[in-house]
Amino acid sequence: MNPSTTLAPVRAEVTVPVTPARAFEIFTAGHDTWRTPGHFLGAEEPEEVVLESTPGGRWYERQADGTECEWGRVLDVDAPHRIVLAWQVGGDWQYHADQHSRVEVTFTEVAPGRTRVVLVHDGFEGHGEGAAIVHRGVGGDDGWPIALDLFTKVIAAG
Secondary structure, three states, rough: OOOOOOOEEEEEEEEEEEOEEEHHHHHHHHHHHOOOOOOOOOOOOOEEEEEEOOOOEEEEOOOOOOOOOEEEEEEEEEEEOEEEEEEOOOOOOOOOOOOOEEEEEEEEEEEEEEEEEEEEEEOHHHHHHHHHHHHHHHOOOOHHHHHHHHHHHHHHOO
């Protein structure tokens, strides 16, 4: 990718029938309940995916044997309204400590007991040569759109 090329942000949005606090809790502490099957970095489907909702917190998967694979870090949190993550999975779909793009998720009450969740993934240039691959992956039908659909289904199931 040409270093001067800027890729458009990927945006996904859903409205869910819970408060911002509950939506934030399911997005973070309940991250494993709505993750996309088949999306993992380790040798097999992980036992769990953890998203620690504190600044500097880890975002990682844990295999049944205890092996952990990093996905990124928490950059900023304003619970239950906003969380910002560093996506450190490169175009080869492996963790890279020296590469990242940015995922910002906001939780806004639009009516009593209804929350709009807006996810914006940008800064793909931080992945260097793999930027376009990451952009296509997270922006495609099997990326953030399906992840937020699963998130919505978990909330609907109660």
